[in-house]
Amino acid sequence: xxxxxxxxxxxxxxxxxxxxxxxxxxxxxxxxxxxxxxxxxxxxxxxxxxxxxxxxxxxxxxxxxxxxxxxxxxxxxxxxxxxxxxxxxxxxxxxxxxxxxxxxxxxxxxxxxxxxxxxxxxxxxxxxxxxxxxxxxxxxxxxxxxxxxxxxxxxxxxxxxxxxxxxxxxxxxxxxxxxx
Amino acid sequence: xxxxxxxxxxxxxxxxxxxxxxxxxxxxxxxxxxxxxxxxxxxxxxxxxxxxxxxxxxxxxxxxxxxxxxxxxxxxxxxxxxxxxxxxxxxxxxxxxxxxxxxxxxxxxxxxxxxxxxxxxxxxxxxxxxxxxxxxxxxxxxxxxxxxxxxxxxxxxxxxxxxxxx
Amino acid sequence: xxxxxxxxxxxxxxxxxxxxxxxxxxxxxxxxxxxxxxxxxxxxxxxxxxxxxxxxxxxxxxxxxxxxxxxxxxxxxxxxxxxxxxxxxxxxxxxxxxxxxxxxxxxxxxxxxxxxxxxxxxxxxxxxxxxxxxxxxxxxxxxxxxxxxxxxxxxxxxxxxxxxxxxxxxxxxxxxxxxxxxxxxxxxxxxxxxxxxxxxxxxxxxxxxxxxxxxxxxxxxxxxxxxxxxxxxxxxxxxxxxxxxxxxxxxxxxxxxxxxxxxxxxxxxxxxxxxxxxxxxxxxxxxxxxxxxxxxxxxxxxxxxxxxxxxxxxxxxxxxxx
Numbered sequence: 001x002x003x004x005x006x007x008x009x010x011x012x013x014x015x016x017x018x019x020x021x022x023x024x025x026x027x028x029x030x031x032x033x034x035x036x037x038x039x040x041x042x043x044x045x046x047x048x049x050x051x052x053x054x055x056x057x058x059x060x061x062x063x064x065x066x067x068x069x070x071x072x073x074x075x076x077x078x079x080x081x082x083x084x085x086x087x088x089x090x091x092x093x094x095x096x097x098x099x100x101x102x103x104x105x106x107x108x109x110x111x112x113x114x115x116x117x118x119x120x121x122x123x124x125x126x127x128x129x130x131x132x133x134x135x136x137x138x139x140x141x142x143x144x145x146x147x148x149x150x151x152x153x154x155x156x157x158x159x160x161x162x163x164x165x166x167x168x169x170x171x172x173x174x175x176x177x178x179x180x
Numbered sequence: 181x182x183x184x185x186x187x188x189x190x191x192x193x194x195x196x197x198x199x200x201x202x203x204x205x206x207x208x209x210x211x212x213x214x215x216x217x218x219x220x221x222x223x224x225x226x227x228x229x230x231x232x233x234x235x236x237x238x239x240x241x242x243x244x245x246x247x248x249x250x251x252x253x254x255x256x257x258x259x260x261x262x263x264x265x266x267x268x269x270x271x272x273x274x275x276x277x278x279x280x281x282x283x284x285x286x287x288x289x290x291x292x293x294x295x296x297x298x299x300x301x302x303x304x305x306x307x308x309x310x311x312x313x314x315x316x317x318x319x320x321x322x323x324x325x326x327x328x329x330x331x332x333x334x335x336x337x338x339x340x341x342x343x344x345x346x
Numbered sequence: 347x348x349x350x351x352x353x354x355x356x357x358x359x360x361x362x363x364x365x366x367x368x369x370x371x372x373x374x375x376x377x378x379x380x381x382x383x384x385x386x387x388x389x390x391x392x393x394x395x396x397x398x399x400x401x402x403x404x405x406x407x408x409x410x411x412x413x414x415x416x417x418x419x420x421x422x423x424x425x426x427x428x429x430x431x432x433x434x435x436x437x438x439x440x441x442x443x444x445x446x447x448x449x450x451x452x453x454x455x456x457x458x459x460x461x462x463x464x465x466x467x468x469x470x471x472x473x474x475x476x477x478x479x480x481x482x483x484x485x486x487x488x489x490x491x492x493x494x495x496x497x498x499x500x501x502x503x504x505x506x507x508x509x510x511x512x513x514x515x516x517x518x519x520x521x522x523x524x525x526x527x528x529x530x531x532x533x534x535x536x537x538x539x540x541x542x543x544x545x546x547x548x549x550x551x552x553x554x555x556x557x558x559x560x561x562x563x564x565x566x567x568x569x570x571x572x573x574x575x576x577x578x579x580x581x582x583x584x585x586x587x588x589x590x591x592x593x594x595x596x597x598x599x600x601x602x603x604x605x606x607x608x609x610x611x612x613x614x615x616x617x618x619x620x621x622x623x624x625x626x627x628x629x630x631x632x633x634x635x636x637x638x639x640x641x642x643x644x645x646x647x648x649x650x651x652x653x654x655x656x657x658x659x660x661x662x663x664x665x666x667x668x
Contacts, residue, residue, distance in 0.1 A: 014634035018382040028386045209422065209480050216473060236462040240506070244469025245499055251476055252495040255488065306458055307519050 040151050042121040043104045045135075046097055047143035052116035055090040059108035059117060067101040068108060069094065092137060099125070100133040120146040184299050188228045195221035212251050219243050231305030360454045364435050367621075368586035369400045371593075374622075375586075375629045376400075382633045403579075410575030417483030418572060426481060427573070427580035430474025434587040437467035441594045442522045444604025444613030452614050453522065460521035461513055464595060465506055468550060471584065472498040475552070475559070478581070479569030490568025493559040493640055498550055500647035505546035507655035508539040511662040512599045525603030532600070535665055539658040540600040542651050544627070547592040549643065551585060553628060555635040558643055593624035 029036055038044075055072035071094035077087040109117040120143050127133050135143075153160075195218050202214035219242045226235035314322055376399060380387030392398030414423055439454030440463050446452045457463050472494070479491020513519050515536065516527035533540075549556040560568040567573075570581050597603060597620035604613030638646065 011635070015630065018630060018634045021384050022378065022381040024384075026381055026384050026386045028384075030386075030389070207419070209419065213422065213473075213477070232457075232459050233462065236459055236466045239466040240462065240469050240502075244466065244472060245502055248472060248476065248495050248499050251480070252492065252499070255480065255492050255495065307462075 038121045040148070041119065043106065043119050044121040044123040045099070045119075045125060045143050045146075046102070046109065046140070047118045047120045047147050048095055048097075048137065048140035049116050049118065049144055050092050050095065050137060050141060052114040053090075053092055053095065054114060055092060056113065058111050058113065062107050062111045063102075064105060064107065065101045065103050067098040069096040069098070071095075095137045095140065096134050097140060098134040100130050118144065118147045120144075121148065122146045184228060188225060188299065191221045191224040191228060195225065208254050209251070212247060212254060215250070216243055216247050219247065226305070229299055229305070230302070233305055233307045233310050235305075356454050359452070360438050361435070364438050364587060367590045368583055369404075371589050371625045371629075372400050372582075372586050373397065374625065375632075378626060378629050379633050382630070407576055407579035412575050412577065413572075415483050415572050419481040419483065422477050422481030423572070424577075426474050426477035426569075427577045427584070428474075429477055430471055431580050431584040431587070433467040433471035433474075434584055434591050437464045437591050438587075438594075440464050440521060441591065441598065442525060442603065442617075444525070444617045445610050446614050447611050456520060456522045459519045461509055461519045461524065461599075464521070464591070465509060468588070468591065469498075469502055471588070472550075474581075474584065475569045478573065479559075482569065482572040484572050486565045486567075487569050487571045490559045490565045490571070493565075494552065494569055496640075497552070497556065497559060497643050497647075500644055501546040501549040501651070504542045504647060504651035504655040505550060507652070507659055508543035508546065509595075509599060511539045511655070511659045512536060514659070514666055515662050517666075521598050521603075525598050525605070528602040528605055530602070530605075532602075535661070536600055536658065538654050538661070540596070542655045542658065543600065544592075544596055544624075546647070546651055547596065548628065548631060549647070551588040551592060551628075553585070553589070554632040555638050556643055557637060558640045561637060589625055589628050590621065593621040593628065596624050597621055 055070055057070060060066075060068040060070050070092070072090045072092045075089045075091050077089055079086050106119070109119060122143065125133075125135075198214045198217035198221065202211045202218060205211045205214060219238065223235040223238040223243075226232070226238060377387045377395070386395075388396030388399035390396055391402040414420065440457050440460040441453065442456065442460075443452035475494045475498075476491050479487045479494055482488075512524060512532075515532065516524040518524060518527065552559055559565070560570065565571070570578060573581060594617075597617060601620050601624075603620075604617045606613070606616035609616060
């Protein structure tokens with residue numbers, strides 16, 4: 001243990017620290033006049049790309065807070081070719097996320113196999129009535145325009161397999177049925 | 181009677197009335213605060229009599245310290261807004277009579293000694309004149325007073341320490 | 347007739363200084379304390395960096411409801427802010443600012459016993475906090491009042507002793523006389539006295555680190571707990587007026603008042619500058635230091651400051667006699 005410092009050293013240290021702080025620029029962010037500098041992958045609000053959604057219900061099931069409510073119905077697309085099979089399609093009627101319950105854990109986004117849910121860094125959606133904190137399908141679509149591009153990969157990383165598959169599909173002859 | 185004497189009379193009346201209120205108030209805190217007014221008026225009397233140094237020392241020591249000490253002692257020993265202030269005992273008639281006798285005696289002595297004096301215009305109470313008087317003419321009394329105060333101080337320390345050891 | 351005009355003008359100037367200087371110190375406190383804590387302080391009131399914050403505060407306090415607790419002692423409760431505030435206005439009358447472009451010194455009234463007058467006025471202001479503590483009918487105020495009584499009584503003595511040492515060195519009790527008699531080597535000779543006076547003054551004003559009576563983690567707000575609205579604003583104004591009076595006294599007694607280059611013309615500017623610097627020290631001490639515990643407050647007064655003040659008086663006696 002080092003010996004006790006001379007009486008009064010702590011007093012001078014306190015003065016020095018406060019003076020140094022005063023002479024440096026304050027770190028205060030002047031929020032309403034200046035938008036905050038949010039880090040990438042900030043979790044602000046969840047956006048829905050409904051053309052990707054197949055109503056598999058994985059997000060509603062996995063949500064720990066049970067804040068996602070999904071209603072859908074099946075539609076059939078008649079066969080395009082003679083003797084072909086009718087295609088069926090799930091069409092969303094209702095996709096609500098209740099942000100008064102949502103705990104922003106990201107499980108729904110991680111679990112969605114079709115990349116229908118995305119994070120957006122928007123945070124200014126406070127409401128006067130708690131009922132308005134449940135965002136419906138259209139509002140969730142609006143949030144999609146604020147979703148930033150995915151973060152760039154580190155230099156030298158390998159190309160993810162989705163992009164590799166897409167580039168392979170571009171360069172090979174067209175697979176029947178994808179054009180529609 | 182000129183303006184000076186009128187102001188002096190005013191201060192004197194305020195002092196006497198507030199002293200009476202201090203004595204008869206039902207709440208000890210009010211008594212202490214009326215005491216402040218009394219001491220302040222006495223300081224005003226001193227100023228009118230050109231004894232400025234004594235006046236400001238009166239305010240500094242009496243109003244600033246002694247009354248604060250009195251209020252402090254009050255706070256330590258009493259509830260703030262309790263009922264009748266002092267215990268009113270059967271002795272109050274004897275105490276009243278003694279008080280009147282003392283007042284008459286003191287009043288007679290002071291009147292006999294200072295009757296006919298007028299407040300003169302010259303400044304007689306400056307710090308320099310009091311310092312001169314104190315250290316030239318009254319030095320013996322000053323030193324004896326300091327010994328008395330020292331004895332009181334040592335006595336207080338002894339009493340407080342012996343009280344805490346038991 | 348010009349005598350009367352002179353008196354009226356001096357009164358107006360003193361009252362004007364009393365109204366504006368504490369607000370300036372208050373605004374400096376907001377901003378300096380903020381930057382010392384890496385934040386910016388008021389920015390919205392008034393377009394330029396929130397300069398009108400205290401004006402806005404004044405308006406806010408003026409329009410508040412005046413609430414008196416049911417258990418409070420009415421007369422004492424109502425009078426306490428006035429008793430806390432008026433003595434500082436009275437003390438400002440006797441504090442000189444220095445030569446004003448060759449004219450006589452800027453001062454309300456130069457008293458022969460100016461130093462004693464100012465010290466006596468400051469000691470009367472103590473009663474305001476006490477009355478607030480006693481008259482609120484609230485146990486936190488009561489405890490705060492007890493702490494106020496003990497603290498302010500303890501620190502009267504070192505303050506008066508330190509001031510007395512300067513008066514001895516100057517040979518007069520008049521503040522103008524003391525400032526005129528000042529010599530630069532007094533900065534060293536009266537240094538213990540300066541430290542004692544400044545520290546005791548901080549404690550008299552109940553400024554942090556000596557704000558045990560107002561410790562808001564323990565006592566809500568001490569004697570000021572039940573006060574709100576205009577009365578609270580009066581107490582706050584009295585605190586900042588006290589800072590101005592303390593800074594002015596410190597600079598006149600220990601820092602030479604208006605001493606400096608061209609002091610015949612702009613001595614009053616040097617005075618104001620020194621007042622601002624000492625006020626900044628008061629604010630700096632608030633930000634840098636934690637609060638002293640009640641027993642530490644009293645121990646500091648009686649075991650450190652009084653002996654130091656007595657030492658200073660002894661030293662001054664030697665220097666004056668030799």
